[in-house]
Amino acid sequence: MKASVQLRDQREARLRQQMKNTPMRPLPPFQLTSWNHFVDEEVKPPELTAGSPPAADRKKDQTALAYHRHLRMVPTDAMTHMQNMVVEAVHLNSGRREGLMDQVIDGPAGTGKTCLLRAVGRAAQKEIEAATRGRQPNHIPVVHITTPADPESKTNWIWEIASYLGLNPEPRNIAEVLEMRRHPDLTLPVNYILETTQTRLLLIDDINRASPAQLADVLPYFDYLRDKLGISLLFCGTGASHLIHQARIQAQDAALVSEENRLRLQQAGRSTTPTDSPSPTALLPVTWLHPLPWTPRTPKPSGKYWQASKPTCACTSSRNTL
Structure with a gap:
């Protein structure tokens, strides 16, 4: 535990130096320090006074630039439902067990x-x-990671x-960075830290970068x-539900259960229709984000037209009963 704290302090010192050298570049929330900064x-x-200069003169306004750099989701009933x-x-x-x-x-x-994934993680941690x-x-209630570059x-x-x-050690010099070496197995220290720090939620983004076969190897650990x-x-990811379902089938979990259920029903003399066995697509609560179409240009009472709005998204949930 002491060694992990020392490694974390070294990483935080490097991150602080990086933020000092590049203050305009936000750090991705895939490390504990930057994630806590994102949550807080x-x-x-910015407050705009009456008679403020036009937008062309606001380019030097760092407060306005800092505000517009952030992409925040508009609170909606669907977003609140997903968070809850x-x-x-x-x-x-x-x-429960x-x-x-x-x-x-x-x-x-x-x-x-x-954006929704991180908003949910922020709400859960708060x-x-x-x-x-x-x-x-x-x-450490929430851990946020992305799919590794090599998910094999x-x-x-x-x-x-x-x-x-x-927990992973920082490279001491450029030679260690360029050296081709395998990552050490950190399963035991990771499990120990997750257990002792009472981690409750693991966010996994960009799951679409992995294939079903690669997910089938790591799903038992999850x-x-x-x-x-x-x-x-x-x-989270485009096609995440299909990828995970296919990974379960390749791991012979859902397919084995469905086959055993079919055999039991057949021995009992019941009809073995597809509805008798749960399909893999019905085993997981999925929240779908649908793109909204452009709004029609409806006339105002004054005869002018509303500006068409930019496409956004709407969420719907399937099998979200817990």
């Missing part, structure tokens, strides 16, 4: 899946911290979690985190 960040619109659903799933998974269930965010590209009377020093090996997935937790440590998992 309050983006307020995942937070409820986190509480249920943490308080059986029936733990993952969640999936799916939809076409450009519909705001990553509620967990509110229940524990603030942020505790040895408490399970070790690379665990390395992403270790990078978030600050199942271990869910069943042993009570960690809720939220997958």
